[in-house]
Amino acid sequence: MLKLTQTIITNLRSNNKTLLTYKLFKSTVAEASEIRPDEIKNIKTGNRMVAAAFASLKPISKLEAEISTPVTDEKITKATNVNELLAISEGSGISRRHALKVVSTLAEWSSSGKVKVSDFENDSRFVKLCRILSKGAKINRNIASRSEDLSTILMVTADDEAARLISGLNLGQMVKVMTTLTVKKRRSVLLLRTLAYNITASGEQLDLKQSADLLYSMCHLNFIDENLLSKICADVTFELKKDIEKSAVIGSIVTSLGLLKYKNCEILDALSDWILNNCSLCRPQDVFSLFITLATVNYLPNNSDELFKVLLPQLSLSEARKPPVWLNYVWALVVFDQASTSHLSSVLAPDFVSKFEGAAPSKTAGKLKLLNINASAKLMKNYEGDLLSPLSDIHDVSVTKSxxxxxxxxxxxxxxxxxxxxxxxxxxxxxxxxxxxxxxxxxxxxxxxxxxxxxxxxxxxxxxxxxxxxxxxxxxxxxxxxxxxxxxxxxxxxxxxxxxxxxxxxxxxxxxxxxxxxxxxxxxxxxxxxx
The missing domain is CATH 3.40.1350 (Trna Endonuclease; Chain: A, domain 1)
Known part of the structure; x- marks a missing residue:
């Protein structure tokens, strides 16, 4: 039996506003030249409504885009109602480009409230367009079944069409779209800018998890938007006043701020205060991350004296677990001129240095920091610990320039x-x-x-x-x-x-x-x- 790719639109109520949430189900399209009436009846089940095959839209080929069809294009552009749009599908030879344009227009009309999905969901012409768009689509069934919003669409549809639909999502859905882009390693500047604009303009408050997810995505997608960063920091500062039971989300936020090199004194002071006041809840890696981030942006928080006094004695090489974490931490103390002789000797010891020797490009940053620390150790009075061996290949590393x-x-x-x-x-x-x-x-x-x-x-x-x-x-x-x-x-x-x-x-x-x-x-x- 022929199964058609379907996109399910679920009407949700959020803030007294009807939102469209899109779900995608993968299907197998068998060879058939006609759509049978009984298939149309079987598409709609329960409260599910078939809306266009938005989730299975694929970019049109270069050859297809270059084909000139001014008459058909004009009909689509000038269409004022559903019937005029769907009339394009009548007859044979409807191209995928035309199907994409008709379905995208219907998506925009339904999202804006100009038409209802019920106006076209059972129309055989509409189902025909869905089948055209579903051919060749490869969607992971597990991803599709879990999707609650536009994120699945963004994986397969054209960027400009997806960007037009983002304004219809609520804050939580937009955050999920951003995280989905991160998981898929898809850096679409158009979509990211649209998301940043709409999230920043939203009157809703980001919770800590949402803020952490957005910062993580901005790091891994190398996307910087200072307006969005400003909103995230303001919302995090507000959320820090509430009771927080676990520090993992705080550690994630701190780490991302360091990777972004975002220097916002208010948020850094707030995070430093929270970690100092809740150090019993914090994992060692969260405290390490705080010092490394502060050093990365070269900022001493208002509570720095108390921070060094209380937290430094609690951190050790064994708690760092990974040599790069301890190296980055000691380097951070060097930046703030807070490293002791034992700190310096711990990373300049031959057995520790050997972990960073070798030609791997991933070790370059560590080698440069070892050279920074070695130079600082030479300047420290009464330092009697190890220094880098003149024969170490650490000395051969050079600063690479972009x-x-x-x-x-x-x-x-x-x-x-x-x-x-x-x-x-x-x-x-x-x-x-x-x-x-x-x-x-x-x-x-x-x-x-x-x-x-x-x-x-x-x-x-x-x-x-x-x-x-x-x-x-x-x-x-x-x-x-x-x-x-x-x-x-x-x-x-x-x-x-x-x-x-x-x-x-x-x-x-x-x-x-x-x-x-x-x-x-x-x-x-x-x-x-x-x-």
């Missing part, structure tokens, strides 16, 4: 060439050996005149070693355009090596600016640093 960062750094160097002779007065892309690189380095006297290297000027008085660092978008925090923790630490380490550090943020130095403006900007920065 395409955007490389473009900005090259522009800074090209601009400097108009002020300083590149050949013997300017060093570029200098590997410091302690986990950070210098985009450009030079020597200046007190009048800001450049001095050549290898002439002994480095060791003379009133000579300044200048380290110039270009900071692009990824080097800064979101929310507050300030250097992230890793860059703030780099500046501090360079200063400890007697460098005068000149930072060039992307917000001030525009690659697209005229050369004369870029030269004037860098000249002013250099003069200011030697005053």
């Amino acid at each position: 395409k955007e960062k490389t473009k900005m750094a090259d522009s800074v160097v090209d601009t400097l060439k108009n002020l300083i002779n590149l050949e013997d007065h300017l060093h570029v892309n200098v590997n410091t050996g302690f986990g950070c690189s210098i985009d450009a380095e030079c020597l200046l006297d007190k009048k800001c005149n450049p001095l050549p290297y290898n002439k002994g000027y480095e060791n003379r008085g009133e000579t300044f070693r200048i380290a110039i660092l270009a900071f692009d978008y990824h080097d800064m925090c979101i929310g507050k355009v300030e250097p992230s923790g890793v860059n703030a630490l780099a500046c501090r380490l360079l200063q400890s090596q007697n460098y005068k550090v000149v930072t060039i943020p992307y917000t001030e130095f525009k690659v697209s600016d005229k050369l004369v403006h870029r030269v004037q900007y860098l000249e002013t920065k250099l003069k200011n640093v030697v005053k």
Whole structure:
């Protein structure tokens, strides 16, 4: 017996508003040239109503899109009622593109209340369109049976058509759509922007689980929307005032904020207060995540003194379980200048370092942090623990630059060439050996005149070693355009090596600016640093 792919629309009442919730059931379409009347009767069962095959819509092929059918397209565009739309399906040769357009129009009309599903659900012409759209659709039955909203549709339908339907969902459904996109690793910017806009505009309050899910999705889909982030943080701050029995959702929120490098002082203070006041409820990984996130965005919360006093003694290498967690935690303490000699020696011990040695790209971040910690240990008075072996391949790691960062750094160097002779007065892309690189380095006297290297000027008085660092978008925090923790630490380490550090943020130095403006900007920065 022929089974047709069906999309079930369930009418729900939420906030006195009728919403359409879509469910999809996978079916097998057998070969048949006609739709029998008894099949139409069997489609509707109980309270289920067949609405278009929204969930089985597939993007049309390039060849099909290029076929010109102006007469039919005009009929669809000018249709004012259901009958005029469905008349398109009469006869043979109806294309999938036309079926997609007719069904999408019906979806929009039914969602807006212009027509009722009952106006077309039993029409043989409509069922014919459903069958055309269902051919070749491959939908997982388990996913379909669990779906309670538009999320299944988003996996198979065209982005622009799905985006038009999002405004008809409530807050919970929109969050579920976002999480479904994450599970499917589908980064549709159009859908994500539509979801962000509608969630932000919603007057409903996000609970902690919804906020955690949204932050997680934004991390894994690499999608940043500051308006949505602002709403999430405001709602989380409000929810933290309620009784919370478990800390897992708090840990998830803290971790995601760190991965996003989102620096919102209000939420970070609120989360720090909650973890400090509820430390007996917190898992060790939640506390580790707090310190790592705070260091990532280089922010000391209002309760930092109490935070370090109470929580630091509770954390140990055994509780971290995984070496990268302990390494990140000790690195965070270095950022805040709170690491003890035992902290430093624990990660610089040969057996611990060996876990990060090797050529795997995944170990690069850990190697750079070990170099940061090694440099800090050398600066600590009375430190007698291990240091990195000169033979360790940790020293061979280099700071990789993104395409955007490389473009900005090259522009800074090209601009400097108009002020300083590149050949013997300017060093570029200098590997410091302690986990950070210098985009450009030079020597200046007190009048800001450049001095050549290898002439002994480095060791003379009133000579300044200048380290110039270009900071692009990824080097800064979101929310507050300030250097992230890793860059703030780099500046501090360079200063400890007697460098005068000149930072060039992307917000001030525009690659697209005229050369004369870029030269004037860098000249002013250099003069200011030697005053």
